[in-house]
Amino acid sequence: MRIGILTEGGYPYVSGDASPWCDRLVRGLAQHEFDVYALSRSERHEDEGWLPLPSQVRRVRTAPLWAAEDDGVAYGRRARRRFAECYGELAAVLCAGVAPEGGRLSEGSDESSARAGASSATAVDEPSATLADRFASALYGLAELAREEGGLVGALRSETAVRALERACRAPGALRTAHEARVPDLLTVAAHLEHALRPLSLDWYEDDGLGSVDLCHAASGGAAALPGLLARHFTGVPLLVTEYGVRLRTHYLAATDSSPAVRSLLAAFHGRLAAEIYRQAAYITPGNAHARRWQERCGADRTKLRTVYPGMDAGPFAEVGESPERAAPDTLVWVGRVEPAKDLISLLHAFAEIHKDEPGTRLRIVGAPAGPEGTAYLTHCKALAAQLFPDEADGPHAVGDNPVSFEEIGGPETPTLADAYASGAVIVLSSVVEGFPISLAEAMFCGRATVSTDVGAVVEVIGGTGLVVPPRNPRALAEACMALLRDPERRERLGAAARARALELFTVEQNVAAFHGIYLEIVSHCPVRRAVLDDTGDPLPFAVPAEAHVPGRWTAAASRMVARGGPGWAAGPPVPATRVPAAEAAR
Incomplete structure (x- = not known):
């Protein structure tokens, strides 16, 4: 079987969220051939290079999503009219509603900002199915125009596009938030649509491209799945979409700083695109029940959904998992990327309560900051730790006696990730926003008892093998940690159960076997x-x-x-x- 892997900012590039699991999947299915079609996110992303590719990767084609030079295509009068009609129809649909099926997203505190961005634009007069058909017709019309005339870059950046968007926003019956859009808002939305629709201008959809594969497998929704959507439209190639983090949710959460008009129109576009991808996909494989609920509420047919947990390499954690005695009985460990969503502030306040009752306890925070925001947050956390523990921070033995340490993997104390988990009796996750908690699954492979906040897929991953508390509640977090620190038998029992669960559900082998079966099922049902x-x-x-x-x-x-x-x-x-x-x- 020949499979086209579609990625955005991931495999085969070294960096990227989808790179590790895509690489493990491709290597695990050596009996098949793979063509990789990758969209890159930045010049630095491309400069970092590719992962070593196995022999079953037949070819790799890439395109920069971060830059698109004007292709110099000059449309004739008829082509300009076609573009204006298709783009105007697309804009009209965006002004008619925000998201398919009403776009009602009411799950969890971390989605509150997303709901705020779309709450004023959920009522539509036109049936959702009709809007979905109009959106699809406009999208494929633009794709066919790009295929016939040579590209859309210039047209999408033209004054014609901005004026079409303005007419749709000012039309009778347009949503109030769209009607209030000002010129800067229209320019922002037009620029975003030009960026999002760049895959329409690629030359990937011919018989010697995606038309030659038996199956397209998109490693995420959004831009990565758009080429698969067009391959299905042009050549009938079936599409499989995997989402370990729902891209539509990411767009909703990222648009909170924009004006109401921009949030409304962009939420409408990404909601309609996600619904069309879900509608055309043969199967959709969410990575957990949390993602599955998002997909269902964004228009995915429940009969197409197959939950496939991420495949993780348990090998590096095997020695730690089989040697629980290595854990320091009075140490808590947190592992992850340092950023505000991880809520280390609540963790530090919780540890302050723990340290009052048990002065011998320690907290090790292991992780690197994520970008400039993460660096600033790490500085703030270190300042708070010095404020909460002034005696230890300013004493004559400050380095050795400070109960809170900030470390990175590769340092003298934690040379490897497994060493970080091995050093703690209890692993803590304090996040307020989380998708699939990778660090939690790694801790389970290590046979460690865990205390986590109830966000994202945490409860599904833990499955009763750890303690779960509400987010942003330092007291509850402290009480749960204390309960496990004071009960070594319970820690050992929970750790053993967690390791057994992780080995059953979250290994590379189960992931590869699941996708192999889905590949065969899709091909067997396709003409x-x-x-x-x-x-x-x-x-x-x-x-x-x-x-x-x-x-x-x-x-x-x-x-x-x-x-x-x-x-x-x-x-x-x-x-x-x-x-x-x-x-x-x-x-």
Whole structure:
């Protein structure tokens, strides 16, 4: 089977959220061929280079999402009219509603800001299904125009696009927030749409590109899935979408600093795009139930959803998990990226309460800051720690006696990630926003008892093998940590149960096996797009059944059967013939 992996800011680049699990998936399915189509996010992202690629990666095609020079395409009058009609229709749909199915997102405190951005624009007069069809028609119309005329970059940046957006916002019946858009708002929205629609101008959708694969697998929603959406439209290639973090949720949370008009229009665009991707996908694989609920409320058909947990390498944590006695009985450990969403402030206040009752306890905060905001937050946390523990911070033995330490992986105290988890009796997660908590799963591989806040997929990951408390509640966090610090037998029991659960659900092996089965299921339900012809030039119906894609001794036998006329089940209604390369026919 030939699979097209679609990524945005991930595999095969060294950095990127999707790089590790994509690399493990590709290496675990050595019996298949992979074509990688990658959108890069920045010049630095490209300069960091690629991961070493296995032999089953047949080719890699990349495109910069962060820059698009004017392609110099000059549309004629007819093409300009087509663009104005399609873009105007797209803008009209955005002004008619924010999100599919009403866009009601009422799950968890971390989504409150997202709801605030769209709350004033959820009522629509037109049926949602009609709006979805109009959005799809406009989107594919723009894609077809780009395919025929050579690109959309100049057109999307033109005054025609801004004026079409303005007319849609001023039209009777437009949402109040859209009607209030000012010129700076229109320019901001037009620039964002130009950036988001850049994949429409790529030359990836021909027969020698995505048209040659058996299946497109998008490693995330949004921009990564858009090429798969177009490949399905142009050539009928089935699409599988995996979301370990729902991109639509990310857009909602990131738009809080914009004006109401900008938030409304961008939420409408990303909501409609997500709904169209979900509608056209053969299957959607969320990484947890939290993501699954988001997808359902954004228009995903429940029958298409298959939860597949991230595949993680348990090997580096095996020694720690099998040696629970290495843990320091009075030490709490936090591991992750240092940023405000991790709420280390609440953790420090909770530890202050713990340290009053148990002066011998220690807290190790292990992680690097995430960008300038993370660096500023780390400085603030260090200042708070010095304020909460003035005696230890200013005493003659400040370095050795300070109960709070800030460390990074690779230092003398924590040379590896496994060493960080090994040093603590209890692993703590204090986040107020979380998707799939990777650090929590790693702690479970290490057989450590955990205390976590109830956010994202935490409860689903823990599954009763750790303690869970409300977010932003230092007292509850302190009481839960104290309960485990004072009960070593309970810690050992919970740690053993956590390790067993992690080994059952979150390993690379289970992830690879799940996707392999889904690949075969999708291909077995899709019509044959390339017919095999016999000696007379007539198509051979059912010449490439699903099992023919699986290497093994039966493949050659199946080919011989087809050459002789095929088995009894091959005599069915004819399949429309399409051109097939010789290499594809051989498979």
